[in-house]
Amino acid sequence: MPQHLSYLKETTSQTAGPYVHIGLAPKAAGFEIYQKELGENIAGSKAEGEQIRVEGYIIDGTGTTLKDALIEVWQANAEGIYAHSEGGGEVEDGFRGWGRVITNFKTGKWGFNTIKPGSTLARNSGMQAPHINLWLVARGINIGLNTRIYFDDEVRANSIDPVLNLIEWENRRHTLMAKRSTDNDIPIYRFDIRLQGKDETVFFDV
């Protein structure tokens, strides 16, 4: 008798819809319900490393900014360690490396403060350049979009990063580069996400 494969099938994704904030960031939806909202502080107060801010817009195929999106970020600490049992070691107290960021309802601008992550181990050997993993959901997005923020001042590390180098179209790699400016208290990295059209951001099937 033939063997049957009895794997279950993953639950299908559905759009987060326009009211995702009620579930994941109720204060933004307009009400207070929880003692503690999750994802407000990414690095914690004891994080070591360079303080930075990342900000930008999400732009649709017509050139309009999204005003109802939610982004989750996931990053390593300055030593390149993730706060997870398989993250490569111990992180400082209070460092989670995860956060939630929403676009402003009027302008569409989003931004967050964190510390700049270090290089992390690559899959086989070598290192991945410092990067922040993003997961983007919104009305009109049927399944969360994964992308990565790299830093334009990490020229050497970026040049040998295995994921950047996997992108066959070299002229698309720049869509993952956040641009540093330092005319503020802390360095600001600008990172716009283009869902389609000219300079469409590279998204990953992870």
Added chain:
Amino acid sequence: MKQDAEYYQRDPNIHPVACTPSYKSSITRSPRFSLISLENSISEITGPVFSHSDIDPGDNDLLTNFAQSNESPIGQRIILHGHVLDENSRTIPNTLIEIWQANACGRYRHKNDTYLAPIDPNFGGCGRALTDGDGYFYFRTVMPGAYPWQNYVNSWRPAHIHVSVFGASFVQRLITQCYFEGDPLIPICPIVQTIPNPNAIEQLTARLDLNATIPFDAIAYKFDIILRGRRSTLFENRF
């Protein structure tokens, strides 16, 4: 030695594609280029960890978590419960589930919802819970109402609860919607119909579960959530 390795790839035959024209807002918000497939690195197999210090015990009770004391929201009282498993049938303990929904009239408590149905003063519409050691979770809430939305002029969403779940790694992260058995709006909903596979739609449809009903109090629906499974390898793990 057997070790955990990569997660199984997502099956494109059960997930909606990015651009689904009958769900109009997907047209301008969907990438035109294909996704670039990545093999898992440490950035993908890790993910945020939550504990009981992040949430409060009553957060999973939508009948009380926003209500005035001694009052409760209007609507049919339901229990939504189930297990979180992976594709290998392994239970996923201690994972965070967050839900949100419209009230019994189909109105959301959200700045941007202008539907004429009333807000319920005793209903917030969100809840959260960690699965227990067996991957089990439950919420108490009210049956959400159907509501109209801007797509075609006469588009109505079936009753649904939005569900967000983390799993143990960032690649298991999932947002979906839970529908309810027997709802005639399910087969004609443009958002449900973004799903290419009828079995996958079935899997999003919670079943009436009389065994879990609390007599004279609340009727139960069962909704199991399956996250991506993980390969194991007989060789040394080399992430």
